[in-house]
Amino acid sequence: MVYRKTPATEARKDARRKKLLESAVRMFGRHGYHAATVPMIVAEAGSSVGSFYLHFRNKEEIFAAVLEDLGEKISVLFDEIEAEEPNRLLCVERGLESLFLFLAQTPELARILLVESSGLSTRLEKVRRSILQYHVEQIRMNILEMPEVFAVADPRIAAQCLVGAVYEALCCWLEEIPEQRLPVLEVARAVSDYNMRALRAQ
């Protein structure tokens, strides 16, 4: 008799995987890659070590999955703006601001991307880099499309600068104790301002 995977089983499996991923985000975000152990992650998810390895080949894999999910979320963010906003300059500006706001709202994810995903294996480094490169590329394309509104010598380096500026400002903001922080929006504007001045033809 042939065993057929029932939809219910499939759905349950996906739910479990999702739970593990959520738990991993929390644990990696709070404790970092090395300090977050597999037992910790499964305990938080109400699952078991054995189950963990049914869903992910290893610890690296789940971290990569977390990172990829995040990358996906961010690119969706950009795509939406791209679709709505025909003005390339405004597009970059709005993209920058909404990325800033998005990461500020999910500090565990922000920490994973900005801090904890650095200095790990080559594999993970690549995933992290591909997220950043995606933005860089996105911005570079915008610049190339309308050279008359952007006034930069090297669009790729300009894009890298912009990305670096956004992430560093975000890092600094996240590090401050919440009571002393400026409002996110204000910071996002200041960052966007800085970069727009650098990009815009005068």
Add this chain to the structure above:
Amino acid sequence: MVYRKTPATEARKDARRKKLLESAVRMFGRHGYHAATVPMIVAEAGSSVGSFYLHFRNKEEIFAAVLEDLGEKISVLFDEIEAEEPNRLLCVERGLESLFLFLAQTPELARILLVESSGLSTRLEKVRRSILQYHVEQIRMNILEMPEVFAVADPRIAAQCLVGAVYEALCCWLEEIPEQRLPVLEVARAVSDYNMRALRAQ
């Protein structure tokens, strides 16, 4: 007969310590904090585990020492420029460029600062941050001193953006395979250009 601590003994101890530090730079730079083990570091230095713990309380300590040494070097770089160059705007520009060149020349140190020192213990995070903050502060002061030549709303955020831009561009440059890289100087100029446009009053 009274034993007198000979200068030679003292000098040899210092030399050993220095050798361990150099070896640590190489190992941390190549393999990262976690993958670089104490046995690896001492083997590379031609020393022994016991000797290691004679010079450093633990592994964290030597990483901190490496980072602090680097911080020292960088601040010397800035101080020299500050002393020579009276023009604040040029000061920031030249500082940015020489930092870029310095780190590009010592890629292991660059990797330690930019990649490997992230996501470690609170203690090490602090050391890393203090180096970055030092630049931020340096630049912020320059901006504050001559508000008429700089045209930014929030000097602190502007300084953060600049630092982030420089480091991210550097990261990207270091990651490319040497054969395909643009000349450092060219990149440094492009980065400096981007940030000067953002800072300068038009």
Add this chain to the structure above:
Amino acid sequence: MVYRKTPATEARKDARRKKLLESAVRMFGRHGYHAATVPMIVAEAGSSVGSFYLHFRNKEEIFAAVLEDLGEKISVLFDEIEAEEPNRLLCVERGLESLFLFLAQTPELARILLVESSGLSTRLEKVRRSILQYHVEQIRMNILEMPEVFAVADPRIAAQCLVGAVYEALCCWLEEIPEQRLPVLEVARAVSDYNMRALRAQ
């Protein structure tokens, strides 16, 4: 499908723990606390280091467990006698003798209690002391209950003397080479005789 913790699994875990404890008794008894290493204990038990730390937080913990088990065994010994023998004087006498016989039969346990558990951490010292104090207290209560048959000035000190006398005599006996030892029973009697003369009202 829901996994149910089988009784078999549980039982196997308990068996493993018990085996580790038995092995620890042998190793601690033969080599002492410091010379008995975790690898030695697990090898003897046919287990693994990882498993060891699944059952015990650390080396100190397993030593404490061994000691506590021993304390439990000894107090059972006393309780049985107390329940059977209404005469307080005979109670003390029989308690003394059966403790002597019990420890003489399990020289590894005896060595752990009498020799190896001394001079360790405060934590372990406390466990050891609590076993000895339990006897002291037991005897003191017997003395207090029937002051007319016991003729001692300070019941607490008398009880301490008795316990010390028993353990020292036992130590000496265990140290002699088996061929030259007097029969245990004879020694036990002599020790009991000494202490009964000290306790009894004339």
Add this chain to the structure above:
Amino acid sequence: MVYRKTPATEARKDARRKKLLESAVRMFGRHGYHAATVPMIVAEAGSSVGSFYLHFRNKEEIFAAVLEDLGEKISVLFDEIEAEEPNRLLCVERGLESLFLFLAQTPELARILLVESSGLSTRLEKVRRSILQYHVEQIRMNILEMPEVFAVADPRIAAQCLVGAVYEALCCWLEEIPEQRLPVLEVARAVSDYNMRALRAQ
């Protein structure tokens, strides 16, 4: 030219050795055999590790020396009493009391003998045992000399009991917090009382 050891050199060497021994007593008494390290001992003595190994073959050796010195002191105590007091019974009584007082006055030495010297190497165990055996033997001789005043079946076991009783009572007394302790003399008397009742013919 022949080098002749000057008396002054000899004297200085002895002084250094004595200082090391005194420091060892403090360190072993406070921290125990394993926790007291050679660097600790030499630091306390104002000497150096190298110097240490000129005076003692190794750590075990200095512990043995400390123990032997203590044994010497105790046997002197007994010999004096033996010489002064012709009555064998009083001799045992006074010996017991002065040992008690002596050790109560030098708690570091007491701790070394009663607690820390247990469970070490065979070599050290032997030294410790020889001190205790010396007392046992001393007392046994007294008993044998005047069988009419002592009424014990087996003098050796009686002597062991006495020694064990004294040391255990002492241990208990040392362990109590100073403010709550009974006066030493009182305890010494109670212990002596206990043992005299056991020894004396009625």
Add this chain to the structure above:
DNA sequence: TATGAATGAGCGTTCATTCAT
């Protein structure tokens, strides 16, 4: 599929002892 007990390689660290000065 789900479980969690079991594994063991490999880590950081300590400290008695040696030895060049």
Add this chain to the structure above:
DNA sequence: AATGAATGAACGCTCATTCAT
């Protein structure tokens, strides 16, 4: 004789991963 920097064997312990149930 005196020094203290140097050594390295050996320890306790962690945790990603496997596997019997």
